[in-house]
Amino acid sequence: MGQALDHDWARLVTFYQFPKAHWKHLRTTNPIESPFAAVRLRTGAAKRYKTVENATAVIWKTLLVAEQTFRRLDAPELLAEVAEGATYVNGARVKPSPATADEKAAA
Numbered sequence: 001m002g003q004a005l006d007h008d009w010a011r012l013v014t015f016y017q018f019p020k021a022h023w024k025h026l027r028t029t030n031p032i033e034s035p036f037a038a039v040r041l042r043t044g045a046a047k048r049y050k051t052v053e054n055a056t057a058v059i060w061k062t063l064l065v066a067e068q069t070f071r072r073l074d075a076p077e078l079l080a081e082v083a084e085g086a087t088y089v090n091g092a093r094v095k096p097s098p099a100t101a102d103e104k105a106a107a
Contacts, residue, residue, distance in 0.1 A: 018082060020091025021075035038066035 015026040049055035087094045
């Protein structure tokens with residue numbers, strides 16, 4: 001058991017390398033499955049659709065309606081920093097040292 005934790009430890013605590021405001025989203029949401037939960041609820045009888053176009057229309061409309069209830073991301077202003085590669089330790093932004101900044105500029 002201990003070996004598995006040691007092996008996967010970096011993956012288990014990856015969310016600590018993101019802003020603290022984003023931790024809730026990283027731990028609790030599945031961006032692929034969540035939107036389709038509403039679709040699964042309403043298309044259980046999918047075999048009854050007579051044409052692919054009818055099924056596609058129902059699925060598309062269901063996703064459009066479900067989109068209205070999606071939860072917004074906390075602290076969206078931090079997304080640009082994260083995308084640029086800002087470093088976070090335990091959820092707090094770490095300013096790069098002058099030597100590190102010089103190395104990035106040289107690259």
